[in-house]
Amino acid sequence: MAGVHVSTTINGDPVEYVCPADESLLDVLRDRIGLTGAKEGCSTGDCGACSITLDGTLVCSCLVLGAEAEGRKITTIEGMADGEKLHPLQTQFIDNAALQCGICTPGFLIAAKSLLDHNPDPSVEEIRYALAGNLCRCTGYDKIVRAVQAAAKDLRKQNKKK
């Protein structure tokens, strides 16, 4: 199978790869680039474990072809922390014990960040709707919702200071 040559940007870094035309962006990220933060849960766009942003839009990377990423800007969970400094969402997920097995966590963090980028003060209902595309079989969601609320508060404080 002939490969497709792709030049793209991942977490701010220029990246090039060659992949088969039918390979998903999730497989490219995990198996070619070595970014294994995005997880494969269902491969059908139901579970959200593979969530990334593509040109700033939240998407399931299992439902994007690697070939489609040409010239786009991708962010993955690996780009969330600032060096050793965790993002407030990451800190609050830990403090609120918003994860158990952890498989769904990168997807939840990316989706929650996408929500807070657009809506800095979401209601519980808005949080639950925004995270409806992410499935978690461990936590019962409650701690995740609380962690997102706490992180939203932290971020609002941080932005006030700026």
Added chain:
Amino acid sequence: MRYESPTTTKEAVTLLSREKGKAHILAGGTDLLVRLRMDMIEPDLMVDIKRIPAMNEIKKTPAGAFKVGAAVSGIRLGANKALTKAWPGVVEATNLIGSDQIQGRCTMVGNLCNASPAADSVPALIAAGAKANVVGKKRRTVAVEDIATGPGKTSLAKGEIIESITLPKRPPKSGDAYLRFIPRTEMDIAVVGVAISLTLKKGVVASARVALGAVAATALLVPEAAKAIIGSKLDDDALDALAAACSAACKPIDDKRGTVEYRTKVAGVLARRAAKIAFERAGG
């Protein structure tokens, strides 16, 4: 499989019509890439239409209609204030498709061409009197209700592609609405969907279109249901007649999501509610 991402509709049509093997059009990919992953399709060629400018825009025409490109995602549709104001029912129906992740990719035209009987945006488009702008050897305009011919099947010929959807100019005092029934609060497939678009004159329904989803092999335009409310102020008698006409038009299947009896009844219930919302939106 080969992957092509042409930058003009003409190029896309040429690629599709020349392909001797199996060719598929990739818009949002939220259905197509699932089928690819599950080995339900084995394409020789996939034509990505997202880099075609004409398919990426929402345009208001000089005549006051809206043209929505085939590659416009649900999120972008919902972010367009003018379109949402003119056609709230069409936008709410499209925005019901899947999660935020899916909304970032899914398109109305994809929903239409995937030809699922339960597609949420299709009844709303039919009620709106929307037209599909089809490009092939020639350009033609097709009413949305004439695109799907059965589950997974469309009337499009090989090499034909829908470039955009035209939503007609809205007369004053018009409103539309889409309601669906699902057992969950989010992220589910319609058991029944009802879309109603109407225009009022002096507080009376002057014209209306009613469409049903998930109750037949394709979404249905139900002229009898529209007749039941035209000339009325949506009083109880008119709503009863509307509900009865919608239930009578249903030809559903029994499946895990709902029985024939249940779907038939719920179609009438939802039609009443959708009509009231459309009426209110029209300023009635």
